[in-house]
Amino acid sequence: MYTAWVNTSERLIESTRELLWERGYVGTSPKAIQQRAGAGQGSMYHHFAGKHELALTAIRRTADDMRARAEEQLSAPGTALERLTAYLLRERDVLKGCPIGRLTQDPDVMADPVLRAPVDETFVWLRGRLADILAEGRDRGELDAALDPAGTASAVVAVLQGGYVLARAADSAELFHTAVTGVLALLSSRTTP
Amino acid sequence: MYTAWVNTSERLIESTRELLWERGYVGTSPKAIQQRAGAGQGSMYHHFAGKHELALTAIRRTADDMRARAEEQLSAPGTALERLTAYLLRERDVLKGCPIGRLTQDPDVMADPVLRAPVDETFVWLRGRLADILAEGRDRGELDAALDPAGTASAVVAVLQGGYVLARAADSAELFHTAVTGVLALLSSRTTP
DNA sequence: GTCTATAATAAGATAGAC
DNA sequence: GTCTATCTTATTATAGAC
Numbered sequence: 503m504y505t506a507w508v509n510t511s512e513r514l515i516e517s518t519r520e521l522l523w524e525r526g527y528v529g530t531s532p533k534a535i536q537q538r539a540g541a542g543q544g545s546m547y548h549h550f551a552g553k554h555e556l557a558l559t560a561i562r563r564t565a566d567d568m569r570a571r572a573e574e575q576l577s578a579p580g581t582a583l584e585r586l587t588a589y590l591l592r593e594r595d596v597l598k599g600c601p602i603g604r605l606t607q608d609p610d611v612m613a614d615p616v617l618r619a620p621v622d623e624t625f626v627w628l629r630g631r632l633a634d635i636l637a638e639g640r641d642r643g644e645l646d647a648a649l650d651p652a653g654t655a656s657a658v659v660a661v662l663q664g665g666y667v668l669a670r671a672a673d674s675a676e677l678f679h680t681a682v683t684g685v686l687a688l689l690s691s692r693t694t695p
Numbered sequence: 696m697y698t699a700w701v702n703t704s705e706r707l708i709e710s711t712r713e714l715l716w717e718r719g720y721v722g723t724s725p726k727a728i729q730q731r732a733g734a735g736q737g738s739m740y741h742h743f744a745g746k747h748e749l750a751l752t753a754i755r756r757t758a759d760d761m762r763a764r765a766e767e768q769l770s771a772p773g774t775a776l777e778r779l780t781a782y783l784l785r786e787r788d789v790l791k792g793c794p795i796g797r798l799t800q801d802p803d804v805m806a807d808p809v810l811r812a813p814v815d816e817t818f819v820w821l822r823g824r825l826a827d828i829l830a831e832g833r834d835r836g837e838l839d840a841a842l843d844p845a846g847t848a849s850a851v852v853a854v855l856q857g858g859y860v861l862a863r864a865a866d867s868a869e870l871f872h873t874a875v876t877g878v879l880a881l882l883s884s885r886t887t888p
Numbered sequence: 889g890t891c892t893a894t895a896a897t898a899a900g901a902t903a904g905a906c
Numbered sequence: 907g908t909c910t911a912t913c914t915t916a917t918t919a920t921a922g923a924c
Binding site for chain 3: 738
Binding site for chain 2: 660663
């Protein structure tokens, strides 16, 4: 439960973000949100129209957050492969999984175009961003000239998302690392010496 | 709703399998299972102790099924890369996602060692099976001698699982194909000519 | 084996007092 | 803005008749 150094609206949003991450939309009840936020029933419905609006606010914030933190590594100095590696191997809450990716498994989120949009946009952006970096690396001669930026970017993002799945299945964060290292090894072998 | 050419117990199990795939454990209610199976309340509780036992039966069957269908491609004749490619590119219900992988996002499944076991075992098996095939391909000189079978197998399984995530996020089965093709391109470039 | 009560608890909100 | 009351509908069963 959040303490009172932020306002109720803020605590409700942050509680929702946590619960969506831990339990998804279907698994999160208004009551659970209120309890974690230390807010009453009436308080929640004063600030938000209901579970849906609260979730939308929470998802948008998480999406923005994810993008900003990715950009930290991706816009750092270094070669394409260095920035990509830094991004893939940065510290992550591996066993909690990806707070955006997990929403793709939520039937009520996928069925709702409004809730779904930020999820879609996040991956569109990430794939595009990685493709640009890969293309840059290829054009600078750091990577194999035959490398397909878009296809490789999709594969890399998929390894991230799938790495979370494998790690959670095995209850071992190491498996995420194994998968990521595995794809980096394949990619590095296409480096032009 | 299932018609009556199979018995009630069987219809309950198959309905549960479908619902777990579509909505996960948390999102599936006993009532929904009964309705899809065309079975009454009492009927369900006669055959199964409750939602948990039914889900366990359903998950185990789905896991067995998935393994058997993977083995179809993986044990076929051909080189390591051919069998791997056949497995990765076989027909799949891409937008529905992986019925086992999606369970890793279910908090109640992951919190229960009994429900979780078949999920874990399925991925342990699949990673091992792919690693064996990759090792075989490497030892036969079909793949790069420096290739790490276990790490590459994990990356490949991760691409599959992540491919489902990307496809669902974009509501486009093609994205799954893009990711899989992307990793195959990286892998093929390590073929020894 | 299947059906119809019955029931305690939770989900997801609305109403109106304070 | 927050709180308590109230409401309807699910959830997840159990009990016992048929």
